[in-house]
Amino acid sequence: MSLTNFTIAEASAKLRAKEFSALELTEAYLKAIENARSLNAYIVTTPEKARDMAKVSDAKLAKGQGGALEGIPLGIKDLFATKGVHTQACSHILDGFKPGYESTVTQNLWDAGAVMLGKLNMDEFAMGSSNETSCYGPVSNPWRRKNSNTSLVPGGSSGGSASAVAAHLCAAATATDTGGSIRQPAAFTGTVGIKPTYGRVSRWGTVAFASSLDQAGPIARDVRDAAIMLKAMASVDPKDTTSINLPIPDYEAAIGKSIKGLRVGIPKEYRPSGLSSEINALWDKGAKWLKEQGAEIVEISLPHTKYALPAYYIVAPAEASSNLARYDGVRYGLRIAGDDLIDTYEKTRAAGFGREVQRRVLVGTYVLSAGYYDAYYVKAQKVRTLIKRDFDDAWNKVDVVLTPATPSPAFAPGEITDPVEMYLNDIFTVTVNMAGLPGIAVPAGLSESGLPLGLQLIGKPFDEETLFRTAYAIEQAAGRFTAPQWW
Amino acid sequence: MDSEKRIADKQDWIKGATGDWEIIIGLEVHAQVLAKSKLFSGASAEYGGAPNDHVSFVDAAMPGMLPVINEFCVEQAVRTGLGLKAQINEVSVFDRKNYFYPDLPQGYQISQYKQPIVGEGVVSVDLEEGKSISIGVERLHLEQDAGKSLHDQHPAMSYVDLNRSGCALMEIVSRPDMRSADEAKAYVTKLRQIMRYLGTCDGNMEQGSMRADVNVSVRKPGAPFGTRCEIKNVNSIRFMGQAIDYEARRQIGILEDGGKIDQETRLYDAKKGETRSMRSKEEAHDYRYFPDPDLLPLKLDPRRIAEIKASLPELPDEKRARFVASYGLSRYDAAVLVVEQSSAGFFEDVAQGRDGKLSANWVINELFGRLNKEGKSVETSPVSARQLGGLVDLISAGTINGKIAKDVFELLWTEGGEPAQIVETRGLVQVTDMAAIEKAVDEIISVNPDKVEAVKAKPSMLGWFVGQVMKTTGGKANPQTVSDLLKKKLAIT
Numbered sequence: 001m002s003l004t005n006f007t008i009a010e011a012s013a014k015l016r017a018k019e020f021s022a023l024e025l026t027e028a029y030l031k032a033i034e035n036a037r038s039l040n041a042y043i044v045t046t047p048e049k050a051r052d053m054a055k056v057s058d059a060k061l062a063k064g065q066g067g068a069l070e071g072i073p074l075g076i077k078d079l080f081a082t083k084g085v086h087t088q089a090c091s092h093i094l095d096g097f098k099p100g101y102e103s104t105v106t107q108n109l110w111d112a113g114a115v116m117l118g119k120l121n122m123d124e125f126a127m128g129s130s131n132e133t134s135c136y137g138p139v140s141n142p143w144r145r146k147n148s149n150t151s152l153v154p155g156g157s158s159g160g161s162a163s164a165v166a167a168h169l170c171a172a173a174t175a176t177d178t179g180g181s182i183r184q185p186a187a188f189t190g191t192v193g194i195k196p197t198y199g200r201v202s203r204w205g206t207v208a209f210a211s212s213l214d215q216a217g218p219i220a221r222d223v224r225d226a227a228i229m230l231k232a233m234a235s236v237d238p239k240d241t242t243s244i245n246l247p248i249p250d251y252e253a254a255i256g257k258s259i260k261g262l263r264v265g266i267p268k269e270y271r272p273s274g275l276s277s278e279i280n281a282l283w284d285k286g287a288k289w290l291k292e293q294g295a296e297i298v299e300i301s302l303p304h305t306k307y308a309l310p311a312y313y314i315v316a317p318a319e320a321s322s323n324l325a326r327y328d329g330v331r332y333g334l335r336i337a338g339d340d341l342i343d344t345y346e347k348t349r350a351a352g353f354g355r356e357v358q359r360r361v362l363v364g365t366y367v368l369s370a371g372y373y374d375a376y377y378v379k380a381q382k383v384r385t386l387i388k389r390d391f392d393d394a395w396n397k398v399d400v401v402l403t404p405a406t407p408s409p410a411f412a413p414g415e416i417t418d419p420v421e422m423y424l425n426d427i428f429t430v431t432v433n434m435a436g437l438p439g440i441a442v443p444a445g446l447s448e449s450g451l452p453l454g455l456q457l458i459g460k461p462f463d464e465e466t467l468f469r470t471a472y473a474i475e476q477a478a479g480r481f482t483a484p485q486w487w
Numbered sequence: 488m489d490s491e492k493r494i495a496d497k498q499d500w501i502k503g504a505t506g507d508w509e510i511i512i513g514l515e516v517h518a519q520v521l522a523k524s525k526l527f528s529g530a531s532a533e534y535g536g537a538p539n540d541h542v543s544f545v546d547a548a549m550p551g552m553l554p555v556i557n558e559f560c561v562e563q564a565v566r567t568g569l570g571l572k573a574q575i576n577e578v579s580v581f582d583r584k585n586y587f588y589p590d591l592p593q594g595y596q597i598s599q600y601k602q603p604i605v606g607e608g609v610v611s612v613d614l615e616e617g618k619s620i621s622i623g624v625e626r627l628h629l630e631q632d633a634g635k636s637l638h639d640q641h642p643a644m645s646y647v648d649l650n651r652s653g654c655a656l657m658e659i660v661s662r663p664d665m666r667s668a669d670e671a672k673a674y675v676t677k678l679r680q681i682m683r684y685l686g687t688c689d690g691n692m693e694q695g696s697m698r699a700d701v702n703v704s705v706r707k708p709g710a711p712f713g714t715r716c717e718i719k720n721v722n723s724i725r726f727m728g729q730a731i732d733y734e735a736r737r738q739i740g741i742l743e744d745g746g747k748i749d750q751e752t753r754l755y756d757a758k759k760g761e762t763r764s765m766r767s768k769e770e771a772h773d774y775r776y777f778p779d780p781d782l783l784p785l786k787l788d789p790r791r792i793a794e795i796k797a798s799l800p801e802l803p804d805e806k807r808a809r810f811v812a813s814y815g816l817s818r819y820d821a822a823v824l825v826v827e828q829s830s831a832g833f834f835e836d837v838a839q840g841r842d843g844k845l846s847a848n849w850v851i852n853e854l855f856g857r858l859n860k861e862g863k864s865v866e867t868s869p870v871s872a873r874q875l876g877g878l879v880d881l882i883s884a885g886t887i888n889g890k891i892a893k894d895v896f897e898l899l900w901t902e903g904g905e906p907a908q909i910v911e912t913r914g915l916v917q918v919t920d921m922a923a924i925e926k927a928v929d930e931i932i933s934v935n936p937d938k939v940e941a942v943k944a945k946p947s948m949l950g951w952f953v954g955q956v957m958k959t960t961g962g963k964a965n966p967q968t969v970s971d972l973l974k975k976k977l978a979i980t
Contacts, residue, residue, distance in 0.1 A: 080551075081549075081550065081551045087550070089550070094550065097550070099544075099549060099550065099551075100544065100549075101544055101549070103551060203551070203553060204551065204552070204553050205551040205552075206551050207550040207551050208550075208551060208781075210780075211780035211781050212780035238555065239555060240553050241553070241554075241555055241556065241781070241782060241783060242780075242781065242782075242783060318777060319777075319780055321585075321775075322583050322585050322594070322595050322775070322777070324594075325585060325587065325593065325594020325595055326548040326550070326592060326594050328587060328589070328594060330589045330592070330647065331547055331548070331592060331647075332549070341589065345587055365775065368585070368775035368776075368777055369773055369775060370773045370775075373775075373776075373777070377777060
């Protein structure tokens with residue numbers, strides 16, 4: 001059995017028991033990555049750095065020291081700044097960019113003893129739901145439909161993270177979620193992904209997409225690993241004034257606690273008429289499992305849900321249009337010299353940004369323009385307030401909300417070409433970002449075609465513990481899902 | 488206050504071919520906050536340095552960098568707002584003002600748009616002849632400065648220096664309450680004085696710490712406001728006056744030729760002494776303002792505002808009023824003394840326990856006169872307040888007269904020393920021995936019989952006699968005593 005098969009919890013115990021070294025574990029992952037080039041999950045590997053870090057971990061472990069992730073090899077989404085290492089948000093506009101700083105999240109992980117394997121593929125600037133917008137090409141999902149050789153997307157934007165975790169190319173991965181970019185790929189790959197409460201994890205050093213929605217979190221193989229990872233990633237950061245000064249609980253301690261008496265809300269608005277029967281069935285099954293373990297199932301209403309997606313596609317592009325203005329070819333990254341300044345801007349940004357990024361920059365610029373601002377941006381912010389209020393009301397009746405994570409299992413590249421149809425992938429996830437709440441996607445079964453399907457749990461602000469506890473209950477009932485290796 | 492209603496003084500009207508015109512002026516003054524570090528990054532805000540010496544990752548807008556508000560800059564803005572007698576807003580919001588330019592690394596300036604930190608205030612401005620007017624302040628907001636493009640470093644390329652990028656600016660927006668270049672100049676001078684008192688801006692226009700966007704329009708006296716043009720980035724008070732006068736005449740010329748004013752942004756060319764168009768209204772940017780999602784609304788604790796208020800120094804207007812009331816000074820003299828905190832402080836050191844008016848005369852006429860002549864300041868004055876005070880004591884006690892005092896001042900300036908000692912060792916003490924004075928008077932009368940005749944016909948010639956007596960006593964006699972005695976002896980009434 002390969003060392004790459006161990007979860008973080010298992011590997012940590014074995015490292016401390018000296019069953020194998022951090023360097024051996026790291027080498028196993030580096031070999032697995034080499035063997036899985038066809039998945040295109042990694043865009044850059046940092047084997048030398050990985051070995052150096054592993055050796056440091058081994059020295060610490062030998063002395064009985066080390067942090068919570070000592071010697072654990074991780075993959076890092078290309079959105080996180082890693083000092084001296086390729087950081088491009090999978091965009092040509094950042095060609096050649098190596099930051100002189102380390103993001104707070106990754107620094108926290110290194111401080112906890114983790115080992116960096118490399119940078120993971122993603123949708124360009126985290127804009128996409130299929131990892132097809134990356135300038136490094138699409139990522140393949142380790143899962144395939146039954147009796148099919150068709151490659152499938154791993155979801156997005158954290159497609160590289162999800163694929164790498166599902167294919168055991170890292171023990172866990174960092175990811176980010178602006179409208180579903182952790183939870184949807186986690187659901188597509190049979191992994192666990194949590195988007196914590198806005199403000200729980202520092203955004204400093206993470207390339208910004210939509211500042212009021214962006215939040216980093218882990219994608220891991222199981223609920224326990226996700227809890228271990230989030231604990232290490234989260235921090236109160238004076239460099240990010242939107243990070244919240246609250247103590248970080250021991251999330252792992254919530255795993256295995258009883259859900260007896262837990263009130264689980266089922267929002268009726270999350271059952272649109274076109275929802276497939278297998279998703280409906282999965283959802284019912286999830287509720288049944290929780291009920292069997294002593295939870296109380298309560299039907300609730302989140303009446304403004306239907307406005308969430310359109311409002312999201314105003315707020316997110318608006319912020320993105322401004323956040324991406326700094327990529328102008330003046331100081332770093334790509335520059336296509338033009339006849340004059342404006343020409344240089346236009347040529348650089350036309351060549352540097354892909355179609356989806358350009359589309360969102362244009363939409364965002366439009367909705368912020370004089371004469372449209374009130375009709376779009378202000379209105380969308382009002383919707384956001386109403387969505388938050390929906391949840392505030394719900395928390396009077398329930399402790400956690402259960403929904404499907406995605407409206408379908410993974411699809412094939414090129415299968416969805418209409419941008420709006422692509423945006424519908426986020427239908428169950430965007431509300432959580434709009435309300436700033438924590439949400440976790442946990443595998444709950446396989447589709448008829450043999451692909452993983454996920455359920456989503458939504459929690460109260462800063463109540464990630466309830467999410468872990470409840471997700472673990474689902475995981476216990478559903479079991480874990482591992483993709484058969486074909487690569 | 489209704490800005491539109493105020494009509495310019497007739498002396499400020501401009502004669503045109505079709506009658507009189509008045510100028511309407513509103514100012515947006517950009518004042519760099521006096522602070523060690525920038526508004527949203529820890530980088531140094533110091534002036535100068537090699538290009539790009541004071542640039543953090545935040546200032547260079549590296550991917551993933553986030554702004555963190557500099558609390559000290561916030562307090563400086565509050566201090567300034569309180570100094571302008573303005574409303575301090577307990578909640579204000581930072582917005583992004585989006586536009587592309589190489590000296591603007593983020594592609595947006597963090598500013599305050601709808602909810603500034605400071606609301607309405609008022610500045611009292613003194614004009615000549617003791618007249619004073621009130622200029623309304625609409626708002627004060629905090630924003631980031633931009634960097635600087637350097638076009639003279641390379642034949643084909645421009646360079647960018649980001650040292651100033653991200654430095655804190657206060658934009659102070661006035662109401663259109665000024666009606667002449669002189670009023671505008673006086674307003675900016677007063678703003679600068681207040682901020683220097685508060686220590687919130689050094690007001691150094693040569694280094695760019697203060698600059699103004701000047702909105703100018705013209706109208707027939709009392710008519711509704713006309714269309715305005717904005718003259719950008721005027722960096723000296725003198726140029727501002729010139730730009731306003733030029734721009735007003737340009738607009739009057741157009742209107743009198745039957746044309747209309749296009750709302751536009753203009754630049755003042757100090758070399759040519761004219762304004763020229765920079766961009767029209769149609770070319771104006773759509774800044775796409777929206778609240779900066781990286782920054783939470785700025786909330787001020789009312790207790791902290793009260794603390795800052797309590798810690799404000801005495802401001803120029805109050806200081807001047809106090810000088811008039813407690814030292815018996817004229818408003819003019821008091822105003823001269825309070826121009827700078829240091830000069831006012833120097834005066835108070837001199838006047839402490841002494842005659843206020845006499846002290847003011849010596850500080851203003853002798854000391855300031857000499858300092859100005861020699862390009863020195865109160866801080867570098869060779870004569871200290873203690874020395875000047877000693878001199879005033881000698882005058883008040885009648886130990887020396889005014890003329891001798893000037894000589895002593897000269898000695899203090901050039902050689903230093905203690906005034907009493909100088910007077911003592913040089914034998915400059917006023918002659919109070921009446922017998923000696925009388926002897927000198929008698930002597931002059933006796934050797935000048937022709938002059939004695941003449942003075943009887945023309946009493947104003949008495950001055951000649953006084954002068955002669957002073958000469959023989961080495962200037963040490965009291966001229967008044969001499970004069971009285973001469974009058975008596977010569978029987979002049």
